Amino acid sequence: AQKVTQAQTEISVVEKEDVTLDCVYETRDTTYYLFWYKQPPSGELVFLIRRNSFDEQNEISGRYSWNFQKSTSSFNFTITASQVVDSAVYFCALSEARAAMDSSYKLIFGSGTRLLVRP
Amino acid sequence: NAGVTQTPKFQVLKTGQSMTLQCAQDMNHEYMSWYRQDPGMGLRLIHYSVGAGITDQGEVPNGYNVSRSTTEDFPLRLLSAAPSQTSVYFCASTEQGGEQYFGPGTRLTVT
Numbered sequence: 001a002q003k004v005t006q007a008q009t010e011i012s013v014v015e016k017e018d019v020t021l022d023c024v025y026e027t028r029d030t031t032y033y034l035f036w037y038k039q040p041p042s043g044e045l046v047f048l049i050r051r052n053s054f055d056e057q058n059e060i061s062g063r064y065s066w067n068f069q070k071s072t073s074s075f076n077f078t079i080t081a082s083q084v085v086d087s088a089v090y091f092c093a094l095s096e097a098r099a100a101m102d103s104s105y106k107l108i109f110g111s112g113t114r115l116l117v118r119p
Numbered sequence: 120n121a122g123v124t125q126t127p128k129f130q131v132l133k134t135g136q137s138m139t140l141q142c143a144q145d146m147n148h149e150y151m152s153w154y155r156q157d158p159g160m161g162l163r164l165i166h167y168s169v170g171a172g173i174t175d176q177g178e179v180p181n182g183y184n185v186s187r188s189t190t191e192d193f194p195l196r197l198l199s200a201a202p203s204q205t206s207v208y209f210c211a212s213t214e215q216g217g218e219q220y221f222g223p224g225t226r227l228t229v230t
Contacts, residue, residue, distance in 0.1 A: 004161075035218075045209065045221040091161055105150035105169070105213040106177065109161035 002027045004094050006110035013082055014118050021077045021113045023092030029053075034068065034075045035093040035107065045091075051075065082117045089114045121145050123222035125210050131228045132200040140195040140225050142210030148220075150213040151193040152177070153185065155206040156224075162209060168193055200229045 003026040013019045025034065036048040049059065051068055059066045063080045079086055093107040126141045144151065149170045154162040154177075164177030168187040182204060184196040193212075197204060210222040 006161075009159075037221075043207070044223050047218050047220075050218050093162075105152055105167055105211075105219065106164055107152075107154075107162070107219065108178075109154075109163070111159055111161045 002029075002032075002094055002096070002108045004092050004108055004110035006090075006092055006113050008113045009111075010114040010116070012116045012118065015084060016081050017117075018078060018080050019082050019115065019117075021079075021090050021092075021115065023075045023077065023110060025073050025075065025092070025094045027073075027094060027096070029096050031096075033095040035091075035095070036066065036075075036077050037091045037093065039089040039091065039112070041088070048077075048090075079115075082115075084117050084119055087115060087117045123210055123212050123220050125208075125222035125225050127225060128223065129226050131230065132197075133230055134201060136200050137196070137198050138200065140197075140208055140210075140227070142193045142195065142222060143191050144193075144212040144220070145191065146212060146214065146220070147190060148212035148214050149190070151187070152211045152213070152219070153183070153193070153195045154209045154211065155179065155204075156209060157206050165195065165208075197227075200227075202229045205229045 005024045032053045034051045038046040056068050065078045067076045089112045091112045092110045095107050123144045152167040153165040156162045163179045165183050166185040168174045174185050205228050208225045211219045213219045
């Protein structure tokens with residue numbers, strides 16, 4: 001069975017601190033996708049990244065970076081120099097994929113990590 | 120493009136009432152899904168569709184029906200609302216080989 005665990009329920013940091021959000025997943029599939037979504041207080045879900053299981057390269061996008069490690073089944077998310085606007089709930093999610101380039105439409109979500117960045 | 124739209128944004132029902140949550144997308148995506156979000160539990164898949172006329176159950180389908188008569192629309196029906204269905208409902212559509220686009224959500228309260 002597929003499962004996503006976000007053990008950190010809530011994290012509080014002071015602005016400009018770096019923070020890492022942990023995500024551990026379980027799947028028997030050899031081909032799958034991993035995602036991160038941001039849910040700000042307004043409630044919408046904002047897509048941050050999608051990574052397929054064949055691509056273990058780390059990714060950096062501005063202050064955001066992601067560390068994918070198949071050996072530990074983890075897909076952690078780091079925010080560098082956090083800002084108050086980063087305050088939100090962050091969800092990690094997993095999806096099966098019929099093929100490496102197929103769509104991922106059945107997401108299994110973790111329970112989310114609430115990040116509070118204090119000024 | 121309007122993306123994924125959901126109506127209504129808020130709804131209060133009494134136990135036993137029925138209603139339909141509407142979802143529409145204008146991106147010509149084949150895949151659409153419904154999720155519910157409960158506090159502390161993340162989002163859980165209710166039903167999904169891989170194309171017009173094709174639907175299937177997700178993780179928590181009981182108490183919900185769906186149909187997909189067109190590519191654009193994917194309504195979610197509650198036949199007899201129960202307090203346990205109080206939740207925030209998100210509709211999503213997925214492009215081939217791409218990401219899921221989520222609607223803004225519908226907050227449903229069943230009293």
